[in-house]
Amino acid sequence: xxxLVESGGGSVQAGGDxxxxxxxxxxxxxxxxxxxxxxxxxxxxxLAGIFSYDNTRYHESVxxxxxxxxxxxxxxxxxxxxxxxxxxxxxxxxxxDCAYPSFSAVLDPHEYNYWGQGIYVIVSS
Numbered sequence: 191x192x193x194l195v196e197s198g199g200g201s202v203q204a205g206g207d208x209x210x211x212x213x214x215x216x217x218x219x220x221x222x223x224x225x226x227x228x229x230x231x232x233x234x235x236x237l238a239g240i241f242s243y244d245n246t247r248y249h250e251s252v253x254x255x256x257x258x259x260x261x262x263x264x265x266x267x268x269x270x271x272x273x274x275x276x277x278x279x280x281x282x283x284x285x286x287d288c289a290y291p292s293f294s295a296v297l298d299p300h301e302y303n304y305w306g307q308g309i310y311v312i313v314s315s
Contacts, residue, residue, distance in 0.1 A: 191216050192214070192215070192216040192217040192286075192287075192304045193214070193215045193216055193217075194212050194213070194214050194217070194284050194285070194286060194304055194305060194306035194307075195212065195213050195215075195306060195307070196210060196211065196212050196282065196283070196284050196306045196307065196308065196309040197210070197211050197212075197213070197309065198210040198211050198309070199282060199309035199310050199311045200310075200311070200312070201312040201313075201314065202274055202311075202312070202313055202314075203313070203314055203315075204274060204275055204276055204313055204314065204315050205273060205274065206274050206313070207270070207271060207272045207273070207274065208271045208274065208311060209268060209269065209270050209271065210226065210268065210269040210271065210282060210284070210309065210311075211266050211267070211268055212226075212266065212267040212268075212269075212284030212286075212306055213264075213265065213266050214265045214266070214267070214286060215265075217265075217286055217287065217304060218265060219260050219262065219265055219267060219286065220243070221241075221242050221243045221291060222241070222286065222287050222288055222291050223239060223240070223241045223285075223286070223287065223288035223291045223295055223296045223301060223302065224239065224240050224241075224260065224267050224284070224285065224286045224287075225237075225238060225239030225240070225258070225284070225285050225286075225296055225297060225302070226238045226239070226256075226258060226267075226269045226282060226283070226284055226285075227282070227283045227284075227285060227299055228278075228280040228281065228282050228283075228311075229280055229281045229282075229283065229308070230279075230280045230281075234283070234299045235249065235297075235299075236249060236296070236297025236298060236299060237249045237251075237252050237256060237269070237282075237297075238252060238256050238257075238258035238269060238297075239258065239296030239297050240258055240259075240260060240267075240296070241288075241291035241292060241293070241295065241296040242291045242292075245293070245296075246258055247293055247296050247297055249297065251277075252271075252278075255271065255272050255273045255274075256269060256270065256271050256272070257269070257270040257272075258270075267284055267286070269282070269284075271311070274311075274313045275313060276313045276314065276315045277313075278311060278313050279311060279312050279313050280310075280311060281308045281309070281310055281311075282308065282309050282310070282311050283305055283306050283307075283308045283309075284305075284306045285299065285302035285304060285305050285306070286302065286303070286304045287302060287303040287304050288301040288302055288303065289301070289303075
């Protein structure tokens with residue numbers, strides 16, 4: 191059974207930093223897709239992703255502020271979030287495994303097979 195478990199969320203003031211972690215069990219991060227998504231209301235959007243081992247893609251709204259990385263030995267995916275803004279508030283999910291890793295697929299939530307349970311990030315002004 192595949193499990194993805196997020197941690198590191200919470201409340202922070204604008205300008206602050208947080209690091210999210212996503213520990214995987216029953217699945218090994220490899221050359222497929224892995225990514226971080228944010229859900230606000232019913233909309234789930236891709237923020238950052240890795241595909242084909244070391245290619246990354248970021249949503250325009252987080253470029254230069256967020257960094258996605260992975261620790262292959264520990265099988266953990268990270269999202270370092272710096273200079274947080276109130277509009278970064280939301281329910282954050284990690285996801286893994288897509289059929290056809292690509293630049294277009296990595297930030298598309300419909301491409302992913304496995305999801306974490308979600309964790310809240312709240313940024314106050």
